[in-house]
Amino acid sequence: MTTSPSVILHSRPTVGSDELQALTSVIGSGQLSQGPRVEEFEQGMAALLGVAGGVAVSSGTAALEVALKALGVTPGDEVILPSYVCAAPWLAVVRVGAQPKIVDIEPDSYAIDPAAVKKALSARTSAIIVPHLFGLPADLTGLQSLGVPLIEDCAQTLGAIEAGRQVGTVGAVTVCSFYATKLLCTGEGGMVLSHDQSLLERARALREYDEEPALDDRAFNYKMTDLQAALGISQLSRFRSFLERRSEIAAAYRTAFSSTRLGLPVVPSGRSHVFYRFVVRLSRNIGSAASVIARLEQRGVQCRCPVFRPLHRYRDLAGCPVTEEAFAQALSLPIYPSMTDEEVARTIQAVTEELSE
Numbered sequence: 001m002t003t004s005p006s007v008i009l010h011s012r013p014t015v016g017s018d019e020l021q022a023l024t025s026v027i028g029s030g031q032l033s034q035g036p037r038v039e040e041f042e043q044g045m046a047a048l049l050g051v052a053g054g055v056a057v058s059s060g061t062a063a064l065e066v067a068l069k070a071l072g073v074t075p076g077d078e079v080i081l082p083s084y085v086c087a088a089p090w091l092a093v094v095r096v097g098a099q100p101k102i103v104d105i106e107p108d109s110y111a112i113d114p115a116a117v118k119k120a121l122s123a124r125t126s127a128i129i130v131p132h133l134f135g136l137p138a139d140l141t142g143l144q145s146l147g148v149p150l151i152e153d154c155a156q157t158l159g160a161i162e163a164g165r166q167v168g169t170v171g172a173v174t175v176c177s178f179y180a181t182k183l184l185c186t187g188e189g190g191m192v193l194s195h196d197q198s199l200l201e202r203a204r205a206l207r208e209y210d211e212e213p214a215l216d217d218r219a220f221n222y223k224m225t226d227l228q229a230a231l232g233i234s235q236l237s238r239f240r241s242f243l244e245r246r247s248e249i250a251a252a253y254r255t256a257f258s259s260t261r262l263g264l265p266v267v268p269s270g271r272s273h274v275f276y277r278f279v280v281r282l283s284r285n286i287g288s289a290a291s292v293i294a295r296l297e298q299r300g301v302q303c304r305c306p307v308f309r310p311l312h313r314y315r316d317l318a319g320c321p322v323t324e325e326a327f328a329q330a331l332s333l334p335i336y337p338s339m340t341d342e343e344v345a346r347t348i349q350a351v352t353e354e355l356s357e
């Protein structure tokens with residue numbers, strides 16, 4: 001009897017014996033909640049980015065909320081963010097009582113468009129949330145020139161370069177997510193990082209309500225556990241090899257798909273890509289993203305729309321035509337360090353057979 005090959009998942013955490021050992025050692029220590037491992041992970045992340053420090057929290061969404069508050073965003077302020085992103089930045093802005101202002105993206109990088117941001121600026125604009133999507137930096141140079149504090153959202157991009165600078169080192173504050181399938185994973189988790197020690201102190205105070213001299217009614221319980229941090233430390237030690245494997249798979253896809261009608265990822269000059277996602281553009285005659293996803297699923301390859309639903313669609317707002325096009329045409333293929341060569345080859349075969357003719 002022959003067994004059919006298993007489905008190639010769109011995303012999968014890259015964890016193994018190192019992570020198991022790290023968890024066992026935390027359990028043996030008896031210190032499961034926030035403790036020395038969290039501090040070590042914060043220092044490791046700060047060293048990776050070359051910033052003054054980090055404050056680990058329970059998720060990327062919590063990191064966004066803490067970053068906004070630590071930056072001093074208050075009710076009545078406006079915060080600009082792109083439509084083409086998950087709901088987390090919107091939720092964080094609303095949770096701090098500020099007004100989200102949604103703008104369009106650049107066509108090639110899928111990132112927030114500095115020209116659109118410029119048009120949306122007002123006297124009440126207090127911050128711009130800048131997600132670096134799919135592993136590619138946004139136009140930090142263009143955004144910086146607008147003179148408003150940037151919150152770099154590095155949930156999907158770490159280690160990539162824009163104009164000679166590493167993402168996560170340019171804005172007033174940076175947030176990360178360590179969700180199970182992110183570039184570095186702790187299951188769930190996030191971090192606020194910055195060059196600014198006083199901002200970090202405020203973030204640390206906001207993370208937890210206990211043992212504070214004054215009762216701060218904005219404080220919460222957004223702590224990370226030592227169990228999660230131990231996973232993060234282990235992942236961090238393999239970060240460079242994770243990026244190398246991603247780049248190897250991306251190069252194989254690029255070569256294989258160059259003769260198809262798929263639009264391949266564009267890397268604007270002065271930026272580098274770490275391929276958290278390998279996002280291709282479908283030409284109109286190939287079919288909708290939903291129909292292509294169904295066809296590839298039949299062939300055992302799980303693909304996804306890289307953004308579930310743009311924010312302007314949730315709110316029935318008009319005026320994001322570039323986001324609309326990306327939403328209709330972008331397709332995310334499997335890419336992660338634990339993908340085997342055989343899985344890469346099967347993905348290439350399925351995609352070229354299904355989408356070449």
Ligand SMILES: Cc1ncc(COP(=O)(O)O)c(C=O)c1O
Binds near residue numbers: 060088
């Ligand atoms: C760009 C971006 N920002 C923020 C988040 C929120 O992170 P979390 O799921 O850890 O709350 C995500 C999560 O997928 C994301 O992709």
